[in-house]
Each structure stands twice: as C-alpha cells, then as structure tokens.
Amino acid sequence: MPGVQCTALFAGRRTAYVQSAEEDTIGGDLKRAASIIRERRETVAFTGAGISVESGIPPFRGPDGLWTKHDPSFIELGHFLDDPAGSWIFIRELFFDAIERAEPNAGHIAVAELERAGFVRSVITQNIDGLHQMAGSEKVLEFHGTTRTLHCLDCHAAYARENVDLSKMPPTCPSCGGVLKPDFVFFSEQIPEDVSRDSFAEAGAAGVVLVVGSTGEVMPAAYVPVVAKEAGAMVVEINTSVSAYTRDVTDIFLQGKAGDVLPELVREVLGTVCENCSGVSRGAA
Numbered sequence: 001m002p003g004v005q006c007t008a009l010f011a012g013r014r015t016a017y018v019q020s021a022e023e024d025t026i027g028g029d030l031k032r033a034a035s036i037i038r039e040r041r042e043t044v045a046f047t048g049a050g051i052s053v054e055s056g057i058p059p060f061r062g063p064d065g066l067w068t069k070h071d072p073s074f075i076e077l078g079h080f081l082d083d084p085a086g087s088w089i090f091i092r093e094l095f096f097d098a099i100e101r102a103e104p105n106a107g108h109i110a111v112a113e114l115e116r117a118g119f120v121r122s123v124i125t126q127n128i129d130g131l132h133q134m135a136g137s138e139k140v141l142e143f144h145g146t147t148r149t150l151h152c153l154d155c156h157a158a159y160a161r162e163n164v165d166l167s168k169m170p171p172t173c174p175s176c177g178g179v180l181k182p183d184f185v186f187f188s189e190q191i192p193e194d195v196s197r198d199s200f201a202e203a204g205a206a207g208v209v210l211v212v213g214s215t216g217e218v219m220p221a222a223y224v225p226v227v228a229k230e231a232g233a234m235v236v237e238i239n240t241s242v243s244a245y246t247r248d249v250t251d252i253f254l255q256g257k258a259g260d261v262l263p264e265l266v267r268e269v270l271g272t273v274c275e276n277c278s279g280v281s282r283g284a285a
C-alpha cells in the first residue's frame with residue numbers, strides 16, 4: 001500500500017543513509033561523517049563549553065558548572081555597573097585565571113587542521129576563551145564575545161588583555177581612569193549585531209555543521225545549527241551525551257569527547273587513498 005510505504009520512508013528519513021550491520025557503529029558513523037565533510041566542503045564548526053572543558057575550563061551549566069557554585073549575577077550588566085570591583089574579583093578568578101591556565105586541546109587543534117586543509121570555512125563558538133585562535137583557527141566568530149579584549153566604559157578605548165593590569169580591582173583605563181569591562185556578553189546584554197548577523201549568514205551557507213560540545217540550550221546561539229539545517233546543511237554532532245539537537249536536528253551523532261573523536265575524524269577526512277596509485281593523498285584541493 002502506498003500509504004504504508006510513505007510512512008515508512010518518512011520515518012527512515014532522519015537516518016539519511018542505509019546502514020549495513022557493519023556500518024552501524026561509531027566507526028561507520030565516523031566514516032560517513034568524514035565523507036560528507038569531504039564531499040560538501042563548506043563545513044561550519046559550532047562549538048560550546050564541552051570542547052573547552054577538556055582544556056580545564058569549567059562550563060557554566062550542568063552538574064559541575066559554575067552556576068551551581070556561584071551566583072551568576074556578578075556578570076549581570078546592572079550589577080557590574082553598580083559594583084565593578086566586586087564583580088571583577090569573580091570575573092578575574094573564574095574566567096581570566098582559569099583561561100590563562102588553559103591550553104587548546106586535541107579537539108581545538110583538529111578543528112584548526114580542517115580549516116587549514118580547506119574543509120572548515122569558519123568556527124562559530126559560544127566560548128570566550130580564545131582557545132580556537134590559539135590552536136590556529138583563523139575565521140572565528142565569537143558569539144558571546146571574548147576575554148581577549150576589554151574596553152573602557154567611559155572613553156570606549158579598547159585594550160588587549162595582555163596590556164591590562166589585573167592586579168588591582170577593578171582594572172582601569174590607562175588614559176582616562178574609567179572602569180574596564182571585558183568584551184564578553186554579560187547577562188542582559190545583546191549579542192553583538194555584526195557577530196550575530198555573520199554567524200547566521202555562515203550557517204545559511206554551510207554544507208555541514210559540525211556541532212561540538214554544545215547542549216543546544218543557550219538562545220539565540222542554539223539556533224545556529226537549526227538555521228543551517230533548514231537551509232540544507234547536514235548536521236554532525238560530537239557530544240559526550242545526547243543534546244537538544246540529537247533527536248531532531250542531528251544527522252550523524254558521534255558520541256564521545258571532542259579531543260578523542262575530532263582527531264579521528266580529521267584523519268578520516270584528510271587521509272584519503274588515491275584510487276589510481278593507492279598513495280595517500282590529502283583531501284584539500
């Protein structure tokens with residue numbers, strides 16, 4: 001009966017690929033993800049706290065998240081403006097000190113490798129730690145801003161982190177004495193318009209979205225993979241556990257740590273065997 005067949009086909013659509021018993025493994029999924037990235041090329045990596053946890057940076061949410069131990073109001077804009085010194089003591093300890101101890105991990109390095117080889121067109125990150133750039137990624141859209149720069153609330157002068165003295169609280173502007181605010185997005189602040197616009201434009205142009213370490217719960221960033229999917233992208237997800245994307249948005253779910261799965265994925269994408277001479281060739285044109 002045609003009706004029965006249609007229902008069955010529709011139910012099977014989410015899987016997108018006919019799987020053999022042998023392929024129905026992480027290894028098979030990894031190979032399929034790699035071949036989609038090779039074929040489609042225009043991959044956008046969308047990363048969240050999960051990738052930086054592996055570098056020792058605590059996430060905000062979840063059982064071990066910062067917000068289980070600290071009241072997040074210290075990065076609420078009004079609170080910060082009322083008591084910059086009080087807020088800054090937490091900001092320095094929880095963000096700047098933690099980030100300064102951190103190094104990019106194998107996951108960040110793998111994403112940068114895919115960009116260098118011409119497969120990743122951009123990274124959209126919800127993280128404020130600058131670890132993608134440290135790993136070598138060049139086109140990085142920081143959806144929630146960054147700790148790498150600060151600006152003066154009075155004269156609006158901009159400063160690189162390394163030129164700011166954080167030994168006295170709050171740090172002040174060398175030219176006017178105003179309070180410095182880090183350039184990450186505080187609660188009750190808007191996402192910078194240019195970053196938001198560019199991120200959703202990248203999502204719309206993506207052939208593949210590689211979701212890494214994001215639970216898909218923080219709006220509006222969480223829409224990035226959804227917008228990409230609606231524009232025709234395949235969604236490959238790497239997370240340690242299922243997320244808000246896994247069931248209805250993700251096409252291929254690679255369960256595991258970014259630092260384990262991404263290097264394997266890069267090996268699959270970049271190490272291709274030439275059909276003519278059997279030599280290993282690099283995938284990038």
Ligand SMILES: [Zn+2]
Pocket residue numbers: 152153154155156157173174175176177178
């Ligand atoms: Zn100033």
